[in-house]
Amino acid sequence: MISDRFKQAVLKELKLDDFDIKDETLANQVPGWDSLNHINVIVAIEKEFKVRFKSIEVLKCKNLGDLQKLVDSKISK
Amino acid sequence: MFGIDIAKVFELFKYDRHDKLFFGSSFFFFLFLGLILFLFLSKNDKRLRWALLINFSFFFYYKAIGYLPFVLLGSAIINYLFGKQLLKDTSSKVKQFWLAGGVLFNIGALGYYKYSNFFMQVAADLQHQPFEASALLIPMGISYFTFKALSYLFDIYYGSIEEHYTFSDFLLYLVFFPAVMLGPIDKARDFLPQVNKDYSMNKSQVGRGIFLISIGLIKKYVFADYLYTNLVARVLDSPERFTGVEIVLAVYAAAIQLYLDFSGYTDIGIGIACLMGFELTENFNFPYKAKSVAEFWRRWHKSLSGWLQEYLFTPLQMSMRNLKLFGNIIAIFITFVLCGIWHGASYNFLIWGALHAFFMAFSLGIKKPKEALYKAVKFDRVVKTKLWGVVQVIFTFHLILLAWVFFETPNLEAVEKVYTQIRDFFKPGVFAQFVSVYPILIFLMIAGYILCFTPRFIYDKLESIMQKLPLVVQAEILAVVIWLVTQFRFADMLPPQYFNY
Incomplete structure (x- = not known):
């Protein structure tokens, strides 16, 4: 499930007041999250949670729920 | 017997x-x-x-x-x-x-x-x-x-x-x-x-297939082939023989001809697949309505740009994220130079790709200072208006047009000729002559531009009407379109231009 901290990190980077992010939400469904901005959002999440993703780990994520799970798995290590 | x-x-x-x-x-x-x-x-x-x-x-x-x-x-x-x-x-x-x-x-x-x-x-x-x-x-x-x-x-x-x-x-x-x-x-x-x-097939799928085939046939064989043979190829293959006005008209025609040729042919392909129960990816979404070059690539040849984004650009971005903005810009250049030469092995295609990369990289580079400036001079409200959106569409279209010159000409000498002829031999009076001698070309250009900028809901509405029609009527419409295309075709059918790439 998408945590509030995760959601806020995304909203802050994309300068959005609010947007309903669910597990099945795709990146391109979030306003402003386009291919050029993608990397900025990933870096913002890495900074927020003080984690470092491998390229393939992010590329394997199908939706934001997968990305949240990836963050969770990194934090719990 | x-x-x-x-x-x-x-x-x-x-x-x-x-x-x-x-x-x-x-x-x-x-x-x-x-x-x-x-x-x-x-x-x-x-x-x-x-x-x-x-x-x-x-x-x-x-x-x-x-x-x-x-x-x-x-x-x-x-x-x-x-x-x-x-x-x-x-x-x-x-x-x-x-x-x-x-x-x-x-x-x-x-x-x-x-x-x-x-x-x-x-x-x-x-x-x-x-x-x-x-x-x-x-x-x-x-x-x-x-x-x-x-x-x-x-x-x-x-x-x-x-x-x-x-x-x-x-x-x-x-x-x-x-x-x-x-x-x-x-x-x-x-x-x-x-x-x-x-295997399954229903009336709605048949309707969608016939709609796409009909639209594609009209785009490709009524508009694109005629414009290509009579204006685009004639002028841009040897621009030194034509005046500035004719070259400008050919460049404007080239933009719609390329779109109608390629999107028309793939519409037919998608429609044919649909009639066999297969759903292929949508390839175009009114690309000239884009408000930026980056958005153009989310609307033009979507299956290629999606491929490049997923399998090349994003992995490049990820691997160079330590370089921040610079890493993003390098990823854009690598992706679009390769995209250029994917279309064809020549300097023209390479420069075409590099130009698109430059437009996007420049836009990305000035994004933050531009936003700050707009805020400082209280222009940020204007940029949210529809009128500003129209300005962005027109500006983006002309950037793309500038790059199409490299795409549509056979070599770099021809590119140079396009610009020198426009600079040295631009006589506005030729336009009136052109209109009176070639009214069909002008009509097709205007109608072609209307097709490029048709609101999406009209297109979707037509598709849904087609899906609701009885099967016999759907088949009759397709037969009429095929007949129309055969009548309109003035010469041999041309292979889609993208075959060359």
Whole structure:
């Protein structure tokens, strides 16, 4: 499930007041999250949670729920 | 009894370079009708359906090109074997090894067939040596089926495909005739699950298929071919023979002609696939309505830009994220220079890709200072208005137009001539003469631009009306469109321009 901290990190980077992010939400469904901005959002999440993703780990994520799970798995290590 | 000359019937099935098989021809539709009938009769037998589709696809390729796609077949076998290795439950290092092998094989084959001459030309130019191209046959559609094969390998590697598909399924993915030569470049994970689906067909699917085929036929054969032969190719192939006004008109015509030609042909392909129960990726979404060059690429040749984004640009972005904005800009340049030469092995295509990269990189670079400036001068409200949106659309369109000059001209000398003729021989009076002598061209240009900027809801509404019509009426509409296209066609059908790339 998408945590509030995760959601806020995304909203802050994309300068959005609010947007309903669910597990099945795709990146391109979030306003402003386009291919050029993608990397900025990933870096913002890495900074927020003080984690470092491998390229393939992010590329394997199908939706934001997968990305949240990836963050969770990194934090719990 | 009916006096049928069997030899002549056989001749029909042989390759004739004066009568190639393309989507719009009556012979194609006659054969396709037969195929649909057999597919329906074999709906409970997957193997028979597969055999029909594969054989028809190979026949279509042969009738359009004149030789059988042995390179495609070889590529299919080798890529399938790479895929088999990737599907094995092994360590990530081993998987990386097989993926790298598959990528090297595909890029190597593409490089050898498509770019050998270009690389030798670049080497000769660097040494100021004369260069004569060798006659190497480029297998038609190699850029498309290579990217599809790579999509299969990447999708397995990233875990999007876990199922072990048969070689027959994979071969059908590569050779599927509605998309074999011009795309859409469907991702393997989107197409392959459809191969094993049970055959089903409903009125709505038929309506969508007929709508797409009808629109595509009109775009390609009524608009694009006429504009290409009578204006675009005539002027831009030898711009030194024309005045500035004619060149400007040809450049404006080129933008819509390219769109209507390519999107029209792929619309027909998607429609044909739809009538056989397959859903192919949408390839265009009114690209000239884009408010930025980046948005243009989310609307133009979407299956290619989606491929490049997923399998090239995003991994590049990720690997260079420490370089921040600079890393993003390098990723844009690498992606779009490669996108340029994917379209063709020449300096013109390379510069075309680099120009698109420059536009996007520049826009990205000035984004933050621009936003700050707009805020400081209280312009940020204006940029949210519809009027500003229109300004952005017009500005973006002209950036793209500027780049199309490189795409549509045969060499760099012709590009230079385009600009010098516009600068030195621009006589506005020629415009009135042009309109009075070529009213059909002007009419087609205006109507073509209206098609490019038609609101999406009108297009969707027409499609839904078509889907609700009785099957007989749908078929009648298609028959009328085919008749109309045959009447309008003033000469031989032209292969889609993208065939050259």
